[in-house]
Amino acid sequence: MARNIGSRYTAHQILGRGSAGTVWLGEGPEGPVAIKLLREDLASDQELVGRFVQERTALLGLDHPHVVAVRDLVVDGNDLALVMTLVRGTDLRTRLDRERRLAPEAAVAIIADVADGLAAAHKAQIVHRDVKPENILLDMEGPLGPGGAHPALLTDFGVAKLIDTPRRTKATKIIGTPDYLAPEIVEGLPPRAAVDIYALATVLYELLAGFTPFGGGHPGAVLRRHVTETVVPLPGIPEELWQLLVQCLAKAPASRLRASELAVRLRDLLPLLAGIPPLEVDEPGPEESEQAPAYDEQQYTPAADEPRRRGAVPLVPGSAPDSSRDTHTSMRVPAPDELAGGPLGTARAPRAPGRPRPGSARNKAASVRKRRITLGAAAVLLCAAVAVGGWLATGGGEGDGAPQDSENSAPASP
Template sequence: MARRIGSRYTANQVLGRGSAGTVWLGEGPQGPVAIKLLREDLAEDRELVDRFVQERSALLGLDHPRVVGVRDLVVDGNDLALVMELVRGTDLRTRLDHERRLTPEAAVAITADVADALAAAHAAGVVHRDVKPENVLLDSAAPTGPGGAPPALLTDFGIAKLIDAPSRAPQPTPGGVRIPSQRRVIGTPDYLAPELVEGLPPRAAVDIYALATVLYELLAGFTPFGGGHPGAVLRRHVTESVAPLPGIPDELWQLMLQCLAKAPASRLRAAELAAALREVLPDLRGMPRLDVDEPHEPEAPAALPEQRYEPRPGARGSGGRPPRGAVPLVPLAHGSAPDSNRDTHTSMRVPTPEALAGGALGTARVPRVPGRPRPGSARHRTAARSRRMRLGAAVGVVALTAALLGWLATDSDAHSGPGGPYPRSSPAAPPAPASR
């Protein structure tokens, strides 16, 4: 059913529902648009609305071919809406769901487009903070590029900051001292940079880390640190090294490794990354998809101390997702369980230093060559346990054999006389007669 959004727009059809609200196919003075109607609890927070309106000029100023532009911001009663360009196509998550992984050439071409979008945003002082496949649109109406990849556009600028910006005023104590609220991690666990997990403010480098994680996922079919409880995922970002992907050129791997560095200053800038990726594109022409196994899900450990996992309201897992439209939002269904690997806008308490120093919980998603168990996986642990049992059995047999041989040798010596040994079954020699 159509509804009016302000005085200039009409929302006609729901395209998708996400953590921030509902996306509609709409109509405006200049033709079709996508209208993102934000959640009521966000629209009712006047301080948040004021801050978001202040961001209006920055959002409207992001004019780049690889950015889904924001055309207008509507504040009308309880309605808070972003009016955006309508992209005819699908999102990168949907393509991954269908193809599992992309060819290296297509993956790098898409990543380079997104890096161009981030370069424009960072130059304007805007940090995206939630780069992931759901927020990358593939324009099916435009000619395809290297590897048959359609042009990629980045969307949902400002949404992560909006979710993180509700008024959380410091709470006064009975003595009148105002204690600031505890910092939380806002974002999608699989793509969060280590400095965000440690409670540092988001800078442009967090988008580079997230984009390198997306590239890893496009190539491998899974993220480098995903799997299991979100607390374990956050810890891996801080404590574990990324496992190499077999079969990709070393130059490309070194780029990914640099952008996945734990130290933000070690990562490339967005423009540098885009240029470097396009330099390696010719070497990837005709290269097939990587042959790596899908990782096993690790056993879910207990939550980290002093943490509380707060998924978006009514999130649903990756199974049973309804079809999505051009705007990439993870659909919602009230009362369903969250998908811990690809949850959107997760809010978690920042892990304590003691929790982060304890090492990773669960098993990181380590790629392996097919036919060989992945280090740390359940099959690897089973194979190692089997080897230990076989080795223990062999050692036991050797020890038993040695003990038996030793016993036989001792028994043989005990039954030996001056004339040599005689069988134990032989009758004893008669006693010598006593001499007078």
């Protein structure tokens, strides 16, 4: 059923639901639009409404070909909504779900577009804070780029910041999607532009490998990996691209590239990537057991058979609805002693079938068993050596007589 949003817009059809609200296909004075209607409890929060109005100028002023434009912000009674340009296409998560991984040339072309959009946002002092495939839209009506990639646009600017109010999230909580969170956010530091670069590099890794570098298993374990583990190399890509990925996934924010630099470097690599097929990388198996930080009691616990892939709020017709559990998730920041458990080695290393990856619970258990077997064998050998020594000491090696010393023994009496 259609509903009015303010005095200028009409929402006709639900496109998706998320933890922050519902996305509608709507109509405005200038034609079709996407309307993100925030939840009623958010709309009734006067502090959030005030922040919403304060962000209006910055969000409306963010105009870039690779950013989904915010056309209007509506505050009307219980309605709090962002009115955005409607993109005719799909989101990057849907394409990943269909193809699993992309050819390096197409993946880099998409990420370069998003880096351009982030550069414009960062110049305007806007940090996205939730860069992930669900928030990257592919314009199917735009011209094809390198590797047959459709133009990419970044959406959902400002939503994470709006929801992350002091009243709603305490200093010990963090906002974001676990797989893409920069280490400094996990450690409780304020988000700067570098967190978007880290998240975007994580998305690029996922496009190439088919899985995120630190994801999988309990979300608390994912957070710990961001801080303690190093990323596993990807076979089959040029060294220049790998070094770029490593730099943008650096634990120290100052070591990462700026968005504008990243976009230029990625486009410089495109000729080198032409014709390289999608990588053949086996996804690491799930963790059987791994210690993780405690959770907020409101955190969603997935069913055992629930797939690992995440949903999010699509802003385009035909996209899958959002699962709502990993978008703007609120969870406790791990304590320093929880994060300082020592490096776990290389994160989520691809492995041969049936073999545990380094650092996993299975690997640790196998190591313990191996050490026990080694120690047991050593104990058996030691006991055997002691027994042989005792036998020799009692004359077992010289017949029935006493041991003889060729140099120091006295001659026998006649």
